[in-house]
Amino acid sequence: MRGDKLGFVICVWFLFMYESCLCKFVVEKNSLKVTSPENLRNTYESAIGNFGVPQYGGTLSGSVIYSKTNQNACGNFTDDIPSTAKKPGSRPVFFLTDRGDCYFTYKAWNAQNAGASAILVADDRPEHLITMDLPKDDENFDYLQNLTIPSVFVTNSLGVSLKKALENNELVLVNLDWTETLPHPDERVEYEFWTNSNDECGPKCDTQIDFIKNFKGPAQILERKGYTRFTPHYITWFCPEEFVSSTKCESQCINHGRYCAPDPEQDFSQGYEGKDVVVENLRQACFYKVANESGKPWVWWDYVTDFATRCSMKDHKFKKDCADEVVKSLGVDIKKIDECMGDPKEDVENAVLKAEQQAQIGKGVRGDVTILPTLVINNRQYRGKLDKKAVLKAICSGFKETTEPDICLSDEIETNECLDNNGGCWMDTVANITACKDTFRGKVCECPIVQGVKFVGDGYKHCEASPPPRCQVNNGGCWKSTKDSRNYSACIDDHTEGCECPPGFKGDGINSCEDINECKEKTACQCSNCKCKNTWGSYECSCKGNLLYLKEHDTCLSKDVATSGGWGFAWAVVLGVAAFGVAGYTFYKYRMRRYMDSEIRAIMAQYMPLDNEGEVPVYGSHGDI
Template identity: 65%
Template sequence: MGFSTRLKVANLLGFLVLIFTELVSGRFVVEKNSLRVTSPDSIKGTHDSAIGNFGIPQYGGSMAGTVVYPKDNKKGCKSFDDFGISFKAKPGAMPNFVLVDRGDCFFALKVWNAQNAGAAAVLVADDIAEALITMDSPEEDHASEKYIANITIPSALVDKSFGEQLKKAISGGDMVNVNLDWREAVPHPDDRVEYELWTNSNDECGVKCDMLMEFVKDFKGAAQILEKGGYTQFTPHYITWYCPQAFTISKQCKSQCINHGRYCAPDPEQDFSIGYEGKDVVLENLRQLCVFKVANETKKPWVWWDYVTDFQIRCPMKEKKYNKECADNVIRSLGLDLKKIEKCMGDPEADSDNPVLKEEQDAQVGKGSRGDVTILPTLVVNNRQYRGKLEKGAVLKALCAGFEETTEPSVCLSGDVETNECLDNNGGCWIDKTANITACKDTFRGRVCECPVVNGVQFKGDGYTSCVASGPGRCKISNGGCWHENRNGITFTACVDDDVGKCKCPPGFKGDGVKSCDVCNATPLSDLALNSLYIQSFMSG
């Protein structure tokens, strides 16, 4: 391809993006979380902060920490190891939230360097007196892709004025404690969470496409459980552009668009002379929308996840299988009505609007509290754009935050969204180390201390200092927390297997039944054993 042709192509691709920007009016909404200063009194109060568009925000939960402002590498653009700086909190201390200044490098690089030095979260102080903006990740290249996907801590931007207050308090010797709160970052208007994913069928657009494909495969199981249980309502969406009227008969528009330039996608390889064309992507996007619509009509909307993941595996561009024939085979294997899907797709050569794609272009414009959708991929939860890494556990936290507390489905309490707080000193909860039983339970909102149920036996207590097995079967679990002892090969226990749950020394013994039971007379051990066995047999039926 000659230089002039490449220049025209580049100009056209840029023009399509410009047209799209005009189409959606450019209304970008900054998603926020609450930052509350708990000490010192001089700056105590609540402030807004803008959630970073990378890392893992703790949707539905909160984090408390101490703000640290480094003496060197204040902008965080270099490795803190080079300055001998570590932010790893000492045992028993609050985690460190590192405050760095804006400027000189990507936001994501600042957070990555702080994370490697042990930071639990990062606050970036703006250097301009302006309204809060969303810290976005850079376009991935070989230098940045290695850290963008591996950022696991949350980050937020604070305005210049508040940033100066934090720095002044720290330089004055104050301990600045703050609480980052994401519990209201996702609204929960009812008992069902509605979410949408703006996605793309193109599997040859680099790191972002790879990340999107990986997410869809990983999230499929959880998505289908939520949908089948009626907990969520999911809708997939696809972005398209339109070709300027003056270019609709050009070779470029004909290769990138369908319906005479109304719906377009960039060339997958950015080269019109090789590989697939943009219109191939538009057609598959349209097919995937129609798969969802037909599956939804049969009350099985979750089949969309099966189709998309199967298509990724069976029909990749690299193997030259990204085509209608392969797609039809996937559709048949899932038992979907191929004729209905083809009818839904319509005629791509018609000089008229396609109702399905027209609806998608209208949906790209922000409504209510939701901003315009301008980038791929974009996740929207209860009409709020999700910020953070597109990763199974992180997204589940955001979805689960859309439920009122105590109404979350069981998948929200699974290992996929654990906070791992129970790994550190058992989260401060009760634990029976001998039986390896604990009251600590990790949830997406943080750890809770709740007496457990073990093998059908309910433990009761405050969950912090005590939990005692209660009800039938309790003596099988660590002897119900009661005294027990082996004497000359004979086992004695103070546990009585009843609903009362009290510890009572067996006949011939006296004591509190919990810490001790001592022989109260000269009764032979064999007689005591018989008495003990008789009591236990009688109580257990």
């Protein structure tokens, strides 16, 4: 009964915290769409149960069954369940059950054992949706830990409609959708974990500690690489002023009744006290604060797991000396942590715990944090089993689509749809470039960016490299090689998908290109005096004796002839240029002389008559006569 007592005490302390008792508990919902029968086709709201594994970020479709002999699912399902329900490849089956007579978790467990993929619990009265929670006084956590099917709570009216359709032998098909249950606005997920350092509350505390140990690895990977921003929180309560001086408040609270926690063993006469839990909560909160300021917030996971192992209440080591040893082993400044914690005996407010109490109060759509433990992802409370795989799946659904880190696409939690026929997307089989991208919510066909080169197209039938060209990306999937400082490639930068061996080589252009021996194949150096030498990708020709090879004409000439011919040509050019210069100069001088003579004669003619010349008219402005 220890778990029940703890739940009762937590509830009482929480009521103390809110004098007006106007607490805001938010029911987290997912979408339920009825696709058959036609008259019920619509989208309805359903409440996510706080157990099992909700398929955050995904969907699940199935046919609905309502047992005639086990309507409340409190017993084992027998003859009225189709034999195909458990067969691989068959359509998933959802069990519709009535509320009442046994725990919600027990209904789900019976449905899971009968082969159901999900359970729909219909309310037995007209009211708003509620959250199905874990039982308060059932310490049989064995079946709860193995409960994996998602559970949803539906309204009384929807339950009645579904049962009526089934009575008329109609096929009832339902699609459960969790894709928009958690916001996914950007490329980073922000999440909080509301926890407690108490390890004497029975199976619930054991489950919480096991989760922290198991989730430490993924949490630290996500945090180190900047994919997430994680913040731990600790629930505390305050003691009403009229009870501050009571023995029970003094044993459960610090800072004069301001920050309290229930007695771990629910026995005020022995063992640890609530104030011991509050002090360790404060130490863990300050540890995170100091580690975060040093740029290593993920070390919090190391501290909490090490403390739970080395300093447990069961081993009577739940105290400062043991905690300091853990802090020291992790290289965090103990003095800064002590300064952050302050003096728990003083009648003053503690800044850290005061902020924790204020953070408990819900803002916006989140609602108040009333359940221990509680995970808040992108400001929405997580519902379901506190399990590594389930929580990682929920966190991954908080990333903007197509930005999920690789850990979200691991085989452990996701199936790669791109492995089946490339997801129906475009693919360059030569360069091994695909437009199929696996995301947490399924595949998308989107032209990729490879090594800085952006491909554009519809992603389904066509993608091509936008400059720079495709040969810069994995050489277009074609053959390339380097030898003797020479580079050759079979990739053609014309946006085609083919590969062609360059001149001097032969082959398929993809796997290989072999050097062509031009000398052996008699395709080069064919003149009578030529000598051929094969090189990688080319060849070299030379001539016998004192001969010079002319590649353009594939012939050999005497070097003397070539030299004399060359000098003769040079002299001819020089003499030609000189002759042209003399002729030009003569012509220029003759023309200039004629021009100057005519100008002088024109000027002199204005003042005196010249032999054999008439008067030369002089032109000026319009005023001249």
